[in-house]
Amino acid sequence: MKNMRIQLFLTIFSFLCVGLPGCASFLSTNQTLRGTGDLGIIIERATGSVKVVENSTNTILHQINGLGDLSHASAVYSRDARYAYIFGRDGGLTKIDILTGRIDKRIIQGGNSIGGAISQDGKLVAVSNYTPGGIKVFDSESLALVADIPATPFKDKRSKVVGLVDAPGNRFIFSLFDTNEIWIADFSKIISTSDKKTLLTPTISKFSNIGKAPYDALITDDGRFYMAGLFCEDGLAKIDFWHPENGVTRVLPNYGKGKKKLPVYKMPHLEGWAKAGNMLFVPAVGEHKVLVIDMNTWEKIAEIPVYGQPVFVMSQPDNRKVWVNFAFPNNDAIQVIDTETLSLTHTLKPGKAVLHMEFTSRGENVWISARDNNQVFVYDTSNIQLQQELNVESPSGIFFTYRAHTIGL
Numbered sequence: 001m002k003n004m005r006i007q008l009f010l011t012i013f014s015f016l017c018v019g020l021p022g023c024a025s026f027l028s029t030n031q032t033l034r035g036t037g038d039l040g041i042i043i044e045r046a047t048g049s050v051k052v053v054e055n056s057t058n059t060i061l062h063q064i065n066g067l068g069d070l071s072h073a074s075a076v077y078s079r080d081a082r083y084a085y086i087f088g089r090d091g092g093l094t095k096i097d098i099l100t101g102r103i104d105k106r107i108i109q110g111g112n113s114i115g116g117a118i119s120q121d122g123k124l125v126a127v128s129n130y131t132p133g134g135i136k137v138f139d140s141e142s143l144a145l146v147a148d149i150p151a152t153p154f155k156d157k158r159s160k161v162v163g164l165v166d167a168p169g170n171r172f173i174f175s176l177f178d179t180n181e182i183w184i185a186d187f188s189k190i191i192s193t194s195d196k197k198t199l200l201t202p203t204i205s206k207f208s209n210i211g212k213a214p215y216d217a218l219i220t221d222d223g224r225f226y227m228a229g230l231f232c233e234d235g236l237a238k239i240d241f242w243h244p245e246n247g248v249t250r251v252l253p254n255y256g257k258g259k260k261k262l263p264v265y266k267m268p269h270l271e272g273w274a275k276a277g278n279m280l281f282v283p284a285v286g287e288h289k290v291l292v293i294d295m296n297t298w299e300k301i302a303e304i305p306v307y308g309q310p311v312f313v314m315s316q317p318d319n320r321k322v323w324v325n326f327a328f329p330n331n332d333a334i335q336v337i338d339t340e341t342l343s344l345t346h347t348l349k350p351g352k353a354v355l356h357m358e359f360t361s362r363g364e365n366v367w368i369s370a371r372d373n374n375q376v377f378v379y380d381t382s383n384i385q386l387q388q389e390l391n392v393e394s395p396s397g398i399f400f401t402y403r404a405h406t407i408g409l
Contacts, residue, residue: 036081039098040400042376044393045070051392052098055360055400058378058388062101068092074115074397077404078140079122087116093127095143105143109136117166124187126164126172133158135174147200149185151176163217163228165408167241175214175228182207182228182239182248210237210248216270219408229270251298255291266311266327274315274322276339281322283310290324292342302342307333312356316381317363325354334368336384346384350377358398369395
């Protein structure tokens, strides 16, 4: 009898709610609602697909196909952490719904893109392009083009754009590989137009002669310092966002000077630099070293010899350990550095072609992709023990939704 009364009440309530905002949706979806805070994606680079995963139970929820060339793919998230924006090497920009496991929108915006960023307010998605050189900016809801910024500082030459990140104040900052520049595109004072044919024109600040061939960059997690690595000379280029009027300054201008460098098989990914306290842990280009920089003085305070040429040097969220992976031919290993003693504590051999690492939001686990094993390994960061293995086709980048609330990721 009690169950019959409840059923009768729900039937009447459903009838009365027809047409009332939010009421019917409550009845139809309250059994399936869930958050996105423990979700993420894994790029399957060989098949143009991604796996949607949950890191509370270390399970695979969905596979989404049809994302194009993901041989060098990255992702950012919407403010509500429901949508991921995938940047593909074929110039594709794909917006996926990680709750439903479907493509929401997809466009081809260029010929060769290598990454992107989402603005502080979550309304703009920027893509950095090799071909054609420059950045394009899109409305995050519709993927409609809202700004086109060609990297053409000299006549008709377009530079490859690298190191694109978001910065506080609805700005994007990026480096020009071919012309040795850093540009800042400021969208903070732009009022959106209802005219879909009119592109936005941000304020562009340009810094020239910043060093030879900037190849990638990062912004510190407080959004203050942008650091570009230089491929054709030693050192780093730094901009202080609190005082951009001071221009670009050089950091470690003589590191590696006079030393014979090894062939570079894979460029370090500087968005994976580790910041622990007031120290930066930086991959040395062409050397089997991790450099440690004191951010108070911007001087090198240590060199840590490692297994190979570092690619990602990543700090777990509590900053107690830094995890390092390596370029070919030493890409079968991970090494762990204690940030207090600056010493190596562990060398792991999880699988062949270790490409990426990603920590859960509070750092209890780290997920590691091993491309040639077709597996992702989950380790407990407290004891460095393997917890689980997931079968993923040719995995590379792993991106969890905490990135939606982090500057520069």
